Amino acid sequence: MLTIRPAVRDDGPEVARMYVDAWNAGFGDLMPTAVLDDGRVARWSETLAGGNWWVAELDGTIAGFVGIGPSRDPIDPELGELDTITVDVPYWRQGVGTALIHKATEELSAQYDEAILWTLANYPQAQNFYTKNGWTLTTTTRDHGHQVSYRRTFRSSTPRAHTR
Ligand SMILES: CC(C)(COP(=O)(O)OP(=O)(O)OC[C@H]1O[C@@H](n2cnc3c(N)ncnc32)[C@H](O)[C@@H]1OP(=O)(O)O)[C@@H](O)C(=O)NCCC(=O)NCCS
Numbered sequence: 256m257l258t259i260r261p262a263v264r265d266d267g268p269e270v271a272r273m274y275v276d277a278w279n280a281g282f283g284d285l286m287p288t289a290v291l292d293d294g295r296v297a298r299w300s301e302t303l304a305g306g307n308w309w310v311a312e313l314d315g316t317i318a319g320f321v322g323i324g325p326s327r328d329p330i331d332p333e334l335g336e337l338d339t340i341t342v343d344v345p346y347w348r349q350g351v352g353t354a355l356i357h358k359a360t361e362e363l364s365a366q367y368d369e370a371i372l373w374t375l376a377n378y379p380q381a382q383n384f385y386t387k388n389g390w391t392l393t394t395t396t397r398d399h400g401h402q403v404s405y406r407r408t409f410r411s412s413t414p415r416a417h418t419r
Contacts, residue, residue, distance in 0.1 A: 257351065259358050262308035262320060267300025269317050270310070273343040274299065280344045285375050311342075311351050311360050318346040321355040323363050326371055328397065335367030356388045364409040376403045 262270065271291060278289040288296075290387040302308065308322040319342035337359050342351045361371040372390065374381040382403075386392070390405035397404070 256314060257318075257354055258312050259309050259354060260312065261306070262303040262310045262322075264300045265308055266303050266317065266320070266336040268296050270303060270320050270341075271296040271299040272318070274315070274339070274341050276344050277341045281380055282375065282378070285378060305309050307362065309355065309362075311355050313346065313351070318343050319351045319355050321359045323359050323366075323370075325367075328373075333367070335363040335370035337363065337370060337372035352384055353388060356384075360389070360407065363407070368410050369406065369408045373397065373402050374405070376401055 267306070275289045275291040275295070278286065302322070303320075307324055308320060310317045311319045311321075319340070322338040324336055324338050325332045327338075328334045332391045339361065340352060340355055342355070360370075372385065374385065376396070381394070385405045390407050393404050393406050395414040396402060
């Protein structure tokens with residue numbers, strides 16, 4: 256059974272391990288190879304302890320994780336960001352990512368009017384995944400076009416005119 260629970264500091268080693276594995280298997284030649292080391296584990300443990308991160312468990316085994324926060328680049332405390340979503344490689348294409356992004360989107364919509372996420376250009380695995388889950392590709396890019404952004408609007412920030 257798939258369940259989603261808040262992440263805790265002790266999830267750091269497993270989260271760091273699956274992040275590195277999924278990065279290398281997913282991005283391939285699009286990005287430099289990521290390496291698992293103590294520093295990475297420590298950074299993930301610290302990040303998870305800060306809240307707004309969740310893990311998906313399949314029968315008690317962590318199969319993926321997701322986190323949200325305010326937009327980092329550009330810095331905008333009013334704009335939510337889907338920070339990182341990762342599914343452990345053996346569980347790809349089994350709906351774990353969909354369950355995680357539903358949780359993240361629900362939490363983003365509770366905290367922000369609008370949210371952004373960034374992924375790589377020419378990376379159908381994530382681009383199809385985000386489109387299928389209701390996010391819209393924008394024309395805003397970073398890193399000389401290597402990164403593309405998607406947005407999701409939850410509610411208009413324009414106050415409604417009062418009518419009688
Ligand atoms: C992207 C990722 C989170 C998707 O997780 P997942 O659990 O495999 O996704 P799901 O099983 O919920 O897939 C939902 C839909 O996404 C799309 N999708 C997922 N993987 C895909 C792939 N390899 N190629 C094309 N479309 C894909 C499909 O439309 C899929 O629906 P379908 O299986 O019915 O066709 C996962 O592949 C991953 O962790 N990748 C490595 C890290 C990464 O790329 N993170 C995001 C980068 S910003």
